[in-house]
Amino acid sequence: MADGAFAQALELINPHLYSVEERIRAQAKQFDPAVEGYVSYVCEKGGKRLRPVLALLAGGATGKITASHVDLAVIVELIHIATLVHDDIMDGAELRRDQPTANAKWGNAISVLLGDCLFAHALKLATGFSNTEICRRIADAAAEVCSGEIIQTQRRYDLKLSTADYYRIIEMKTAALFSTACELGAFISEANPAVIGALKNFGAKVGTAYQIYDDCLDLAGTEEEAGKTLGTDLRKGKFTLPVLLMLQNRQGGDLSGLRDLLLREDHVDEEALSEMLKQAGALQAAAQIARRMIGEGRESLVLVPENRYVSGLRAIADHLIGRIDRLA
């Protein structure tokens, strides 16, 4: 099994990941009792904990994994959960990690506030670092994530969105938190600037590739496999890489037909689009771009002195490539 290395990487940080899970679970208790239930619902739904995994592996790649790395892992995951809660409101999504979303369960008003609460709480935890630089970078990443989401929302149904615009959006909304997890993992270990920069770059590339993968999944995956509502991007006018690549390569009547399909708010003909994507090889092209990015991220790891955790980071990258391969 190709994923042996991936399993090994997780095994390596298993006790720390366990602490992260415990700590995330314990956060709910720090809220008012009236709010606790909401917090624990969205925090305990599991998820892949990708950002914590990266923070911990980056820590191990550059030294000993400490309580501060666990703190970092908890904080980046809480920020991620907060953005998911707000994303699901905007997407009108019903399902997340195989369970009803917060908005499906309690409505939009509670969900807006719940996201805010988690966000504020994560930043409160970040003030626990004695080095204020860490807290600053976390707040910075959080602001970047939100700005990226705003631009994405602003450009919905915009047929002039270029692939460059798309990359910029996903670098902000997704890669910023991945790269901060890796960068600060190394920063906490007091690694040298070149190593910190290399890990930051690794996180940025893997994060961008991950979002491309996730966007392909939304177009071509099955809900059963993904555990969340799919097809929401097109229904909400979010044109992601495969669609943009297809738009780039069409002219004349073909282009008009595709544009018409894409602009049909709320009743997208998913089958017709899926057929077009297949014929154009657009998913494959997007997948290829994601693979290339992961390759670039992998390459930047040559600057990091070798150990088991560095191999672990490579295994994460390879695992993502494997998932991309299965999809397209």
Add this chain to the structure above:
Amino acid sequence: MADGAFAQALELINPHLYSVEERIRAQAKQFDPAVEGYVSYVCEKGGKRLRPVLALLAGGATGKITASHVDLAVIVELIHIATLVHDDIMDGAELRRDQPTANAKWGNAISVLLGDCLFAHALKLATGFSNTEICRRIADAAAEVCSGEIIQTQRRYDLKLSTADYYRIIEMKTAALFSTACELGAFISEANPAVIGALKNFGAKVGTAYQIYDDCLDLAGTEEEAGKTLGTDLRKGKFTLPVLLMLQNRQGGDLSGLRDLLLREDHVDEEALSEMLKQAGALQAAAQIARRMIGEGRESLVLVPENRYVSGLRAIADHLIGRIDRLA
């Protein structure tokens, strides 16, 4: 004119308030160009800047007003603006400070994200303080504000809401930021703990009273005067102090009739309720409670050595009493 002292208080901090305004205006430039316009729209709409005023006066009451006090004032106002953006979404409000709300202008999705952006940015600014305790308390207050709002939302249309529940909610959602502005104003000046505590208490009492006033305004004010959509509380099932006092004092058929009126979602008979409130003297009773709280806040200032800024804080308190008097 009774408000001479109020005008004098503002005059006292005028150059600093001007810096706060400039700094708030400058924040928009720190966002991505695509986001800048949204940020400047919600930041430049003016408003009373009550929280900055308190932060600056508390600073002056305990020492020299420094750049750090201006930072604090900017940060608490940005957090306040972020919560207003989200409040307006939840209330479906169309008007704020005499202009269309962000949600009326750009829809809920952008507004959710805009609030998030402002929030993250405010906390990023807070990491600029060399003493991490300041940032922690600000994040703490922000989390408290959101938790208060959640509880409020959760208890909508809840006829079992007690006045004690109401006080708890408004202490969290409003007074927390007022008290943090005052407390940290003194903390930055390195005032002694008793003085810091006194100012914190002043902020908490004035903040609670301010929310009671604002809630009375929503029931009995005019939109022209308030510059925002009114009557939203009842339409959204938010039972505020005057309504709760009225519920407390009714029995039998009277109580059933009132309950029926209150539970009519979206088509509240505002005239009938307004008449009931008047007959019951409920606005007057709520106003009296607010005045008493302001008195308590004023009293706590005896622990703060006298100077012009301490008088300024009293003038703010008296000004609020004046506005309450005009309403009920």
